[in-house]
Amino acid sequence: MHRRQWMTLAASSLAGSAIGCRGARYGHILQNDDVDLVGSHAAGAAVWNPLVDESVAKLLARCPTVQRVDFDGAEETVVPEGPPTVCFIGIENKSAEELTDFKDQLYERIDTQVNGNPAFRNVSRRMVEAALIETRIRPDALFVPANQQRFAAALGRQGLPLDYLLYARITSGTTQRNDSRQRDYLLTLDMVNIHTGDYLKESATIRKGYHDSRAGKWWQYGPFEQADG
Amino acid sequence: MRIALLMLAAIPLLGCAPGVDRLAAGRQAFYAGDWEIARQQLASAAQEPGQADVASLDLAITEFAAGNLARAEARLRQARDHFDRLPEIDPLAEGDALLRDDRQRTFRAAGYEEVMIRAMLAMTSLAGDGSDAESYALQAELRQQTLAEAAAARGVAGGLPGAADPFQPVAFAPYLRGVLREATHHDYDDAARAYRLVRRWEPEFQAAGEDLRRASGGTHSRPGHGVLYVFACLGRGPILTESVAETTTAALNLASLAVAAGSGQPALPRPARVPIPVVTIPPSPAVRLGVGVAGQPVQATETLTDVGELAIRQAAAERPWTIARAVTRRVTKEAAVQTAGHTLQLEGAAASLFSFALATAWEANERADLRCWGLLPREIQVCRRELPAGRQAIDLQVWGAGDQPVGRRSRGTVEIRDGANTFVVVFAPRGEVIASLGLEPPPRPSDVRP
Numbered sequence: 001m002h003r004r005q006w007m008t009l010a011a012s013s014l015a016g017s018a019i020g021c022r023g024a025r026y027g028h029i030l031q032n033d034d035v036d037l038v039g040s041h042a043a044g045a046a047v048w049n050p051l052v053d054e055s056v057a058k059l060l061a062r063c064p065t066v067q068r069v070d071f072d073g074a075e076e077t078v079v080p081e082g083p084p085t086v087c088f089i090g091i092e093n094k095s096a097e098e099l100t101d102f103k104d105q106l107y108e109r110i111d112t113q114v115n116g117n118p119a120f121r122n123v124s125r126r127m128v129e130a131a132l133i134e135t136r137i138r139p140d141a142l143f144v145p146a147n148q149q150r151f152a153a154a155l156g157r158q159g160l161p162l163d164y165l166l167y168a169r170i171t172s173g174t175t176q177r178n179d180s181r182q183r184d185y186l187l188t189l190d191m192v193n194i195h196t197g198d199y200l201k202e203s204a205t206i207r208k209g210y211h212d213s214r215a216g217k218w219w220q221y222g223p224f225e226q227a228d229g
Numbered sequence: 230m231r232i233a234l235l236m237l238a239a240i241p242l243l244g245c246a247p248g249v250d251r252l253a254a255g256r257q258a259f260y261a262g263d264w265e266i267a268r269q270q271l272a273s274a275a276q277e278p279g280q281a282d283v284a285s286l287d288l289a290i291t292e293f294a295a296g297n298l299a300r301a302e303a304r305l306r307q308a309r310d311h312f313d314r315l316p317e318i319d320p321l322a323e324g325d326a327l328l329r330d331d332r333q334r335t336f337r338a339a340g341y342e343e344v345m346i347r348a349m350l351a352m353t354s355l356a357g358d359g360s361d362a363e364s365y366a367l368q369a370e371l372r373q374q375t376l377a378e379a380a381a382a383r384g385v386a387g388g389l390p391g392a393a394d395p396f397q398p399v400a401f402a403p404y405l406r407g408v409l410r411e412a413t414h415h416d417y418d419d420a421a422r423a424y425r426l427v428r429r430w431e432p433e434f435q436a437a438g439e440d441l442r443r444a445s446g447g448t449h450s451r452p453g454h455g456v457l458y459v460f461a462c463l464g465r466g467p468i469l470t471e472s473v474a475e476t477t478t479a480a481l482n483l484a485s486l487a488v489a490a491g492s493g494q495p496a497l498p499r500p501a502r503v504p505i506p507v508v509t510i511p512p513s514p515a516v517r518l519g520v521g522v523a524g525q526p527v528q529a530t531e532t533l534t535d536v537g538e539l540a541i542r543q544a545a546a547e548r549p550w551t552i553a554r555a556v557t558r559r560v561t562k563e564a565a566v567q568t569a570g571h572t573l574q575l576e577g578a579a580a581s582l583f584s585f586a587l588a589t590a591w592e593a594n595e596r597a598d599l600r601c602w603g604l605l606p607r608e609i610q611v612c613r614r615e616l617p618a619g620r621q622a623i624d625l626q627v628w629g630a631g632d633q634p635v636g637r638r639s640r641g642t643v644e645i646r647d648g649a650n651t652f653v654v655v656f657a658p659r660g661e662v663i664a665s666l667g668l669e670p671p672p673r674p675s676d677v678r679p
Contacts, residue, residue, distance in 0.1 A: 025314070041378060090415040098374075098422060101367055132414040133648035136448045139415045 040210075042097045043185055047206050048106055051187040054204035056113045059189045062200050063119065063164075084163035086114055086191070087123040087155065089139045095172035095185065110168060110189075123160055131155050139167075148194050165192045177227070180220050181210040251277070252284055256603050259287070260465065262663035264295035282311070282336045283600045286346075290604040293349070294656045294664040298357040305350045309368075312338045312346070327558055330504075331551065331598035340376045341397040341539045342602055344369050348401050352460065355405075355652045356666040363409050369402035370423075397542055400431035401534040401609050407440065408458060411449050412650045420444035427533075436531055436613060450615050455645040457614045457621070461518040461530045461655045464607030467540035469506035469599040474552055503555035504597040508544045510537040510607055514629045514636075514660045520612045523622040529632065530610035537607045551597075558595070606658065618647040625665060627657045636660040641668035 036046040063084075088111050093099050099106070107125070115122040131154040132139070137147045142165060152162040167190040175182040188203040211217055220227040255270030268291055274284035289304035315337060325333035338346065347369035354362035380396035407423030410416040421444040428437040443449075450456050521527040570580045620642050629635040639662040643651050653667040 093418050093422075098370075099419075100371060103416070103419065129414060134452075136414075136450070136452050136648070138417055138446075138448055140417070 038208075043095075043102075043183075043208065047185050047208060048102055048187075049109070051185060051204045051206055052106055052109050052113070055187050055189050055202050056110055058202040058204070059191060059200060060114065060117050060119070062202065063191065083119055083121045085121045085123060085161055086164045086166050087128055087162055088114060088125070088166040088168075089128065089142055091168040091170060092140065093170050095170045096174055096183070097172065099170070106168070110166075114166065120164075123155060123162065127155060127158060127160060130158070142167075143192075145197065148192075152194055162194060165194060166190070167192070177220070179212045180216050180227075182227075183208050183210065252280055252287070252603070255284070255287060255291070259291050259294070259604055260658045260663075262661075264291060267291045268295070279332060279336070280600065282308070282338075283602060286338075286602045287604040289349070293353055293356075293654075293666075296664070296666060298353050298666075302350060302353045302357075302361075305346055305353065308338075309343075309346050309350065312343060326554070327561055330558070330595040331554060332596060332600070334598065336600050338602070339397075339540075339543045341399050341536075341543060342605075344373050344376070344399040344402050345536070345602075345605060347372055348399065348405060351405050352652075352654055356654050359652075362405075366402065366405040366409055369399075370406055373398065373402055397539045398430040399534055399539065400427045400434065403427050403430075404437075404533055404611070407444065408650065411440075411444055412456075412648075414449055414648065417444050431533060434531060434533055436611070440613075450648060453618055453647060454615050455618050455647055455649050455651060457522075457616055457623070457643060457645060457651050457653065459518065459520050459530060459612045459614075459623075459625070459653045459655060461608075461610040461612075461657060462606035463515045463518060463530070463610050463627075463657050464513040464537075465511040465658045466603060466605035466607050467508045467510050467537045467601070468603045469544075469597070469601045470509045471504050471597040471599060472507040473502045474505040474548070474555075475502055503552055503559065504595055505548065505551050505555065506544065506597040506599050506601075508537070508540045510540075513607060513658060515607075515627045515657050516630055517628040517632065518610060518612070518655060518657060518662075519626045519628050519632075519634060520614065521624040521626075522614060522616060525614075525616075528612055528614060529628060530612040532608045533611045534609040535607075536605050536609065540601070555595070606656070616645045618645050621645050622671065623653070623668060625653075625655055625662050625668070627660050627662060629660070636662070639665055639668070640671050641665065642671055643668060 036049060037044060038046045088107070091099075091103055091107055091110075093103065111122060111125065114120055131151055134154050135147075135150050137151055141147050142151055148165065151165075155162050169188045169190070171186045171188070173184040173186075175184075184205055184207045186203055186205045188201060190199055190201050192199040209217060209221060211220070218224060251270045251274040255267050255274055258264075258267035258270060268288065271284050271288040271291060275281050275288060277284070285304055286308055289301050289308065292298075292304060293301035315335060319335045322333055322335045347365055351362045351365035351369065354360065354365055376396050377398070403423040403426040407420040407427065410423065411420035421441060424437055424441040424444055427434060428441060431437065517529040517531075519527045519529050566583075570583050573583070575583050621644075622640070622642050624641075625639045626634045627636045636657075636659075643653060645651050651667070653665060655662055655666075655668075656664040
């Protein structure tokens with residue numbers, strides 16, 4: 001470190017403290033048309049929110065109505081046809097990033113959007129948790145038909161007929177090119193008909209670049225177009 | 230006459246003799262389990278300038294151990310917000326420290342202490358209704374991420390030669406998160422990630438392997454069972470004591486750069502011995518905590534986070550900077566004394582005597598900055614036991630070297646809920662359990678009806 005560097009460091013530190021860079025904080029309400037912050041190190045709202053909106057919309061658009069049945073132990077009782085019941089099991093994070101506080105919010109966002117569609121009825125998250133505790137079945141073990149039946153029976157005992165199980169899975173793919181990195185985020189929704197075993201699958205993807213500086217974006221994806229090698 | 234006046238003017242810089250050490254008295258009362266005295270002494274210490282922050286942190290631990298969870302949580306939240314709001318640099322305090330010593334600097338919690346504040350917040354919540362525990366655990370994790378990113382950035386930019394990186398991962402934080410996520414019965418993937426991190430950061434913690442296996446392919450507990458977690462704050466935590474250090478080459482280089490930058494003239498300070506803080510871990514017979522459940526074999530807690538080790542590594546990382554600041558201060562003082570001598574037009578023996586007397590008196594008053602969060606435990610240990618739902622009788626006893634029980638046995642009961650976690654937080658700074666939150670006292674014989 002030379003003298004000039006030392007002086008620069010000292011001056012910038014003093015200037016930073018003079019303008020109170022950490023001493024005071026400022027908050028404001030975002031308007032609906034304000035853009036989401038794009039995370040500098042991880043996905044963030046600008047990635048997750050559109051991924052959920054797109055994948056849920058695509059899935060709901062494809063869902064047919066079903067002949068619903070109630071599970072009560074080994075007996076099945078045909079009940080009048082109506083909106084099928086969807087049980088959203090949860091989000092499995094298989095990506096390279098920790099979802100931290102986003103996970104529960106994504107759950108609620110997906111659950112609310114499915115619930116907002118009059119073609120479906122949702123099972124409350126608290127009921128889902130109670131059934132998971134009662135049966136001690138892991139969410140990833142619900143792909144096994146026998147476990148599905150046990151789980152549906154547990155919900156059925158609480159007076160909740162079940163038609164579909166909905167799973168969400170987040171995956172990522174990372175491409176590194178020197179100091180730049182591209183990460184593709186994929187949100188996949190699986191809706192399994194527990195009566196027939198048929199399933200619907202929809203997904204949405206968003207690609208994102210990470211660079212050490214703004215120039216990295218211009219260099220790789222801007223006018224210089226270096227990303228293709 | 231001029232010399233006498235100057236000497237008189239310098240008296241405020243020399244400081245005055247320390248009075249009663251209320252901080253130390255408060256800590257001793259804590260170790261004895263005397264919450265009232267500890268609270269009084271620490272509250273008085275919190276009023277003294279320079280000690281307010283550390284006394285407040287110690288007070289939070291005292292309130293926690295005494296079972297005043299709301300007060301403990303409020304104090305920890307206050308500390309968290311205070312350290313978050315501190316500016317990167319405080320020019321006035323730094324200037325004062327340059328004239329006197331590092332005790333004048335703004336007290337800043339070390340990175341691991343910032344994480345510990347949040348982890349302790351999670352613990353206070355868990356010992357109560359647990360409503361904010363997950364948020365606090367998440368905050369601890371996010372703070373740790375921020376520190377790791379800053380450390381990575383420093384690695385790219387180049388740190389101080391010879392200095393260790395001050396980033397110290399605290400496995401306690403991801404462990405808490407893993408425990409809480411596992412208990413949701415549907416976020417096992419989050420739990421597995423957290424336990425993986427624990428295993429990487431604390432490879433000696435054997436239980437992480439079993440935790441990871443369970444989160445990856447098992448379930449939280451068998452039907453009809455719940456889980457008891459005993460978190461033990463064991464041993465007396467690290468404190469700082471004063472030592473004298475020889476100036477190192479790295480520190481001299483840093484100091485000479487600072488002086489050259491300030492004066493415009495190259496200057497190399499003469500090697501000197503300067504007071505610096507060193508980490509001391511007070512002896513304690515407590516090695517582990519034995520957890521017994523009626524009719525079942527006793528199990529011992531295992532070290533999840535070695536706070537003493539974190540403090541030692543943190544001090545090692547800061548040591549070159551501490552010495553560099555001390556050397557810069559020494560040079561500044563000598564330069565100021567010499568300038569004063571020239572201003573007074575002193576020459577010959579009088580000038581030498583003046584410089585020697587004033588500089589020696591000024592420098593002799595320097596003390597190392599010994600402020601630290603002294604009531605943190607030496608280690609945070611944990612024990613997990615799956616138990617049948619219902620009321621269970623628990624006994625706790627401190628184990629010493631060779632897993633030999635020391636001190637008295639503490640007994641109580643806990644309510645185990647089907648598919649849920651039950652938490653007990655134990656403080657055992659010496660050979661006895663001085664507090665066990667979450668453990669209800671056993672029913673007295675007179676309360677039991679035939």
